Amino acid sequence: MRAIQVKQVQNAVCTMVQKINYQYPSDIYACLQAAADKETTPIGKETLRILLENSRLAAEKHIPICQDTGMVIVFLRVGQDVHFEGGSIREAIQQGVRDGYEQGYLRKSVVSDPLFDRINTKDNTPAVIYMDIVDGDQVEIELSSKGFGSENMSVLKMLKPAQGLTGVKEAVLEAVKNAGPNACPPMVIGVGIGGTFDYAAVLAKKATVRPVNEPNPDPRYAQLEQELLNEMNALHIGPQGLKGDITAFHVNVEQYPTHIAGLPVAVNISCHITRHAREVL
């Protein structure tokens, strides 16, 4: 049994939410640089140049990369040999978000009730928290702060098994086409295939935070990721939807067994920043 103070998790969350809002994740930044080299249209090239300049200014002058500093999603993977001490782990995560958004001058974008009140909670809580119990004695915190320009363009479809690979590709490409300029392309696309209605969406979210340099371990799915990327770039939506070459930086697919009657597909659309970070305690 390993004891971990919840305060350690709180502090880590507080630091991570600030860092991702001021600095591109290194994997996404590499995509941005590569895209700026590869893009051939003048308007697309200029847009990507400005995004690189924006990234530099954000880090140097300490201004958030984007004004939509997002709603926080935390995936907490807790080793089964860990014992938390010093309070509630859920409250510690929320406090970390609260502290990070206050200390970091980040925008508070969460409302208390989705339908009736819609009153800003003024501290960007609550975060959405997923907790998994895993083997070992470590705690892994993976988090994202998701802007809603892209989140709003995300889609979930319950396909028929007969629609197969073609149906999945159509669903993903249709979502990307509809997202267009609204989702701040070049986009990062997370696709969840299988599981249930709800779990496909969770898989898609997990896919958006998986680093670009960690392709799907199943070669068939890794190939699907590559094919989808090529096909979405062939749509010529381009940076900011102004008709360039680079529509998406990357596609990640996560899959899970499903029911004999189903083929759920969730497409979580993410923007050219795709803030994400991972830390192990």
Place this chain on the structure above:
Amino acid sequence: MINLTTPLTKDKIKGLKSGDMVTITGTIYTARDAAHKRLKEMLEKGETLPIDLKDAVIYYVGPTPAAPGNVIGSAGPTTSSRMDAYAPQLYDLGMSVSIGKGYRTKPVLDAIVRNQGAYMVAIGGAGAYISQCITACKVIAFEDLGAEAIHELLVDHFPATVCIDAKGHNLYE
């Protein structure tokens, strides 16, 4: 690059074409979902609006809080389509330009043509970059809405691209 100064009167806008890259210098107003909802409610009650819409520019943005010593925080455009329910009425009342990002619906395009206005797009997710051209910022209405309050911004060469022009040409089409 076409350099424009506010107010953006019809004669300054009529020559703009979809795809033109412009800069705007002068005074613009911020408003997003909650502020638009309140403006609509005020109009329904016959009240006077807190901003003069004639030849005005409304920028769809909810900035991050300004850090000490800064005028404003990150200030890039939000998705315009959420304001589509309100925009035609504002164009009809004199607003000449709205600035945001993303698709607009047909009623907005029609209102732009009808009023000889324009819809411009700024680069989404370039909030740090755009903040550098904002030289002053003050809340002028709905302070309780925080980031969603209506702010008056002084801008110096604010970069934008004409998306829908007065003839109804749409850059995304």
